[in-house]
Amino acid sequence: MAGDLRDGRIVIIGASLAGLRAAEALREEGFTGSLTVVGDEPHPPYDRPPLSKQVLLGLVAADSTGLPMRRDPDAEWRLGVRATGLDPLGKRVLLADGESVPYDRVLITTGTRARPWPKAEEAALDGVFTLRTREDAGGLAERLAAGPRRVLVIGGGFTGSEIASACRERGLDVTVAERGPAPLVGALGGTLSKLAAVMQRNHGVDLRTGVTVTTLRGDGSGRFSGAELSDGSRVEADVCVVALGAVRNVEWLADSGLAAGPRGIACDAGCRAFNMYGIVTDDIFVAGDVSRFPHPLFGYQMLSLEHWGNAVEQAEVAAHNMVNPGPLRRPHLALPTFWSTQFGLNIKSVGVPTFSDHVVIAQGSLEARRLAMVYGYQGRVTAAVTVDMAKSLDYYRHLIETAAPFPPPPGAADRAIAADIPVPSDVPDPKGLSHGPTVALTGYLPDRRLTVVQPRG
Amino acid sequence: MRTVVDLTHCQGYAQCVFLAPKVFQLHGEEGLLYAPAVPDDQAERVRQAAAACPVQAILLGEEVSVDGR
The missing domain is CATH 3.30.390.30 (FAD/NAD-linked reductase, C-terminal dimerisation domain)
Structure with a gap:
């Protein structure tokens, strides 16, 4: 049986940190079959944490954060093509270019994307950014290097705070607008959020809390020129970074029958995906930011983590479990x-x-x-x-x-x-914060015996 | 050569900063910033830094080649 699991066809959907580490780990675990990695971005796997730090400081180029391989996973890389669906009965991954890739086991590591500014017309203004991809970081770093009058950061979570820090270090005026009472409060609670607020103000950040940004304004020729806040005030700025947290990339699974929703794809401690009836699959695995898994130390609540370390650890557990039979499988119990x-x-x-x-x-x-x-x-x-x-x-x-x-x-x-x-x-x-939590307790509700299916369209 | 530092394990011992200061630098007391694309003339120093890291948080390797197979 174990011999069979080390052969066959494995497809990994998502070519970032979790996808790369899983591909390497599959080979380390002795998988000799065919391995395909599908990624919607055209680049080989790259590291994102430097994008809000070294890259914005101008110390390294945005396109220089490619991740090193621990070993060559000997995979076919299908980069620049988005997965559009999963057929769990026919065991195929459907791609945006019309092709489909057959699999025996599949690993979903599609991660998250930046939550966009809700008004598309305002989001399209020149000078309005989100920060998730290499292109986002390159474009924003270029604008910061050009010396804007002021940068407006919407959202005081980790990403927003790091962006504000980089701006101040570059000597740029920056305003941070956060709906909650202080930066980082959603992740760290009240006491440390007060320290975060003091640090921002001591470093010259114009920190506005308890406010929301209501409107982004253009200058008439499509360039961002400022924003209006819920307290009636106005911020004049040349650059705006929308740092409202992340959205999980699950929409492509809407017809797959998997338990995939805004909080991610639910899986068991062994990284096996649940379907929407709460029945565990045995050929569909999940790892990284897009997953939602139970943890015994936190009341078996389902956790959604947007953490570098979790992507690495969970990818390795998923890879192990994909090529080992039941009794040899490992639980993902790493601490966030x-x-x-x-x-x-x-x-x-x-x-x-x-x-x-x-x-x-x-x-x-x-x-x-x-x-x-x-x-x-x-x-x-x-x-x-x-x-x-x-x-x-x-x-x-x-x-x-x-x-x-x-x-x-x-x-x-x-x-x-x-x-x-x-x-x-x-x-x-x-619910009361601008910034999305990077650790979300997504609940365990044993009294809810109902599955509500709301098909699109 | 590319490098990535596992900053969940990094404890700020800063051995890498002494061995390869052009690639690794401290930002504040213990925040580490580094250049993921290692210049060729720094490769040996970075190898030494990886070997010297007390928590073995530095990973070196080649970037994935897009041509694949």
């Missing part, structure tokens, strides 16, 4: 981990900070701009965030993995009193 570099600070997180009710500062302090904050939920450690204290993070990872009590025991804190006084974690409802 991410990082962000902005305003001179290195922010790293492990666990799920939004799965929390209280926090304590266990090491360092807000005043020092150097700290480790521990998040707890119902008396258990569920996450930790460090600011310029990355070396401490593994310790807290261990506390989370072992379900250590919250507040953390003595030894975890260098400031005993602070660690004794938990404060509410103050995680807001994501």
Whole structure:
């Protein structure tokens, strides 16, 4: 049986980080059959995190972030062609060029795209950007290098904050407009979001919170010239970056019968996709940003993660499970981990900070701009965030993995009193924010026995 | 040659910054920025940096060739 699984036809849909790592891992696991990787972008797999950092700072070119291969996956690369459908009965992937690719097993790693500005006419103004692809970053970096009067960033999530940081470092005036009470509040909760707000203002960002951008204005010749805000104020700017979070690339699966929706494609701990009746498939696998999977440390809630590390780890588990029989399969249990570099600070997180009710500062302090904050939920450690204290993070990872009590025991804190006084974690409802969460708890509702099918058209 | 640093594992020891300062640089206390496309004259230094990384977070390799097979 195992011999059969190491042969046959595997198709990977999505040629970014998760797709590349899965292709490599399939060969490492001994897969000798035919491997096809389909990607809608015309480029070989490239790395996205540098696009909002090194590239916007002008340190490296947008087209220079191609990912290194760990090994040549000996795949047929179908790049620049979009997958338009999946026929799970005929076992074929349908492509935009009219062709279809047959498969024995398929891995979906189609990821996300930038959430566009909702008004298409305004989004089309020259000078209005989103930031997701190499082309987005190249175009935006060029505009920043040209020295615009002011840049308007809509959304104070990680991407928006990193863009604002790059602008300030380049000496550009920048306004950040965020509907929530502070930047990063959706990901890190109240206390650290206040630090993020202070850092932005100290670095000269014109931070506007509790407001939404209502209208993007053109100058009459199709160039962006400014925006109107919900508080009646107006921002004059030459460049606008829409950083409203990500949209999962699932529309192409609408007729596939899979459990694919705005929160991603639901799969089991072994990366096998569920169909819309909640029945697990055994030949359709999912990994990376487009997936939604249960995690035992977070109440078996389905998690949607937009994390580099998750794409890598989940791709490897999916690849392993695609070429191994049931009893040898592995669960994807890696702890969510991410990082962000902005305003001179290195922010790293492990666990799920939004799965929390209280926090304590266990090491360092807000005043020092150097700290480790521990998040707890119902008396258990569920996450930790460090600011310029990355070396401490593994310790807290261990506390989370072992379900250590919250507040953390003595030894975890260098400031005993602070660690004794938990404060509410103050995680807001994501509905009230401009920026989409990069970790979404997408719910586990055992009382909902109904499947609602709403076919398009 | 291309490089990518697994920044979820990077702990800011900065050994790479000392060994290949033209490719790796610290941004603030421990944020690492790097040039993913390694210039040929830096390749040896980057190999040393990858070997010296205490958490082995630096990956080197060739970019995927689009011609494939």
